[in-house]
Amino acid sequence: MKFSKLYAPTTKDAPKDATLPSHQYLVRGGFISQVGSGLYNFLPMGKIVFDKIKNVVKEEMDKTGAQEIQMDVVTPAELWKQSGRYDVFGKELCRFKDRKENEFVLGPTHEEVVVDIVRNRINSYKQLPLHLYQITTKFRDEARPRFGLLRGREFTMKDGYSFHEDEASMKEEFAVMEKTYTKIFTRLGLDFRAVEADSGAIGGSGSKEFMVLAQNGEDDIVVCQNCAYAANVEAAKRAPKTTAVQAPEANFGKFKTPDMKTIDDVSAFFKVDPFYSIKAVVKKAIYVDKEEVVVFFVRGDDELQETKAQNACGALDLVDASLEEVEKAGLYAGFIGPVGLENVRFYIDLELKEAKNLICGANEVDYHFVGVSMFNFKEERYKDLVSVRADDRCACCGGTLHVTKGIEVGHIFQLGQKYAKAMGATFLDKNGKAQPFYMGCYGIGVSRLVAVMIEASHDDKGCIWNTQTAPYVLDMIVSNSKDDAQNAFAEALYTKLHDEGVNVLWDDRSERFGFKMKDFELIGFPYALIVGKELEEGFVEIVERKTLDKTVVKKEDAYAKLKELLA
């Protein structure tokens, strides 16, 4: 490709709303252009990069025997009503009606559609397992699109769905996908971790996220310094917390604690470490048909993890409860405790089970209990509720846990029979009995990966692509476009490389040297060949984008050297 013909509108200035490097450089480098909130066009180079990433994903998926299909972006609302997600999904689900007033949705994911595809067509266990996937457009009406391609509303995802006769087969495919995803992200040259994750509203049991470690990640991940344990904070576990501080020995009793509403107030008053107190967090849980105030109890020095809390009570959503709602539920803010608490749904963190010598609210204004022991609560009240933090201990090996930022690029789920059951999709098993399918589902954010590649690899001059994903692997810069000798040398080499199928760009524009170099650095081709004034003495230069190191080579050696670098 000649640069003079390439539509790559590069700019010196970034759009003012671009805050992340990936967003700035992809726009400045002429890869993408914004057309609306969370909506982006891919320009020629953006499309090349996108296709390269997509091909890596496709190749690895095909190797596993998964078959590519394409489902419609527009899907009838009826399917969503069958699965029950029409009401559950919330405003992210973009709904609309056609001219005949029929209801549709823009697919944010395709479990319903794929179940409809196999329903009544796969009738026997002999036809299983089956894995269908697609790489297509999705639409989610995000509350707040941001970060360019990282959180757009329209995006491209690889989503695969597998069908199985039993749980064991489902788990096998899950393991295959974990390996496959590892291959894909390794091929793309990314620094990533597979982490334990919350399944969210999609449902199912086991789930793992693939996180690229990056400063600007949206997710917090807990990583053990000692062993392989890694998890999203939403699902992270830890070894039960302990303390060296002496427990306050006291008989059970009620004490007046005027106006002491915080853990700090109370622990200072009783001169007791917050570890030995119980913190109450009041939330309003929202269900399909009702709203309800729910109380969560954790140690005084712990924090509630909201996703865990939401899972504990099975709510669609948790929001902060207003003071008014708290009072209406018969609670006294600042003096709430599990002992004697009635008529309110509540949950207690697992680590408080059988704990002794605690202080908690007495459910009476200006009073706290001391010497509380946690014995007589029902088993189902105990749930994992705490937010794991840096320096907590690993549940697997006791090592120190650290917290780092990650960008989710892949997520694999074991869905079980949830969708097949809801939608009546069954097959006949070996005993001739109708069974709902066991399903797995596996996603990769393909368009998001375009941005992630840059988030993970850039400097203050621009993008740094690797040869696997670069729009062009080599940028040939003719320093003086009026110089016949330089042009002739460049053209000969360009033609040779081009004919051999090397993805090379020839900057033949009549711009000055510095201008072309800046574009090379901004766009971030892995290598540049500079054909300049030293050609007269028989030399050209090869520049590596990553290090910006320049190597002078004899002009007749340039071809061999480039072939070696680009191999």
Next chain:
RNA sequence: CGGGGCGUAGCGCAGCCUGGUAGCGCACCUGGUUUGGGACCAGGGGGUCGAAGGUUCGAAUCCUUUCGCCCCGACCA
């Protein structure tokens, strides 16, 4: 969804407070000089000032409504 900000040329902005019919930098076009780090000189094109309504002799500027975009938070399969 709560709080805030911004819409003036392709991009980045000034002008608005105190109304008088629009300007700067970059980009673009023509000619010339230049050619190893985003050149220089000369000339030139391009904006119904987001939209609608109102006040006024007169509105980018004041008032009302509306649309869009962005930031912080909540949210985020």
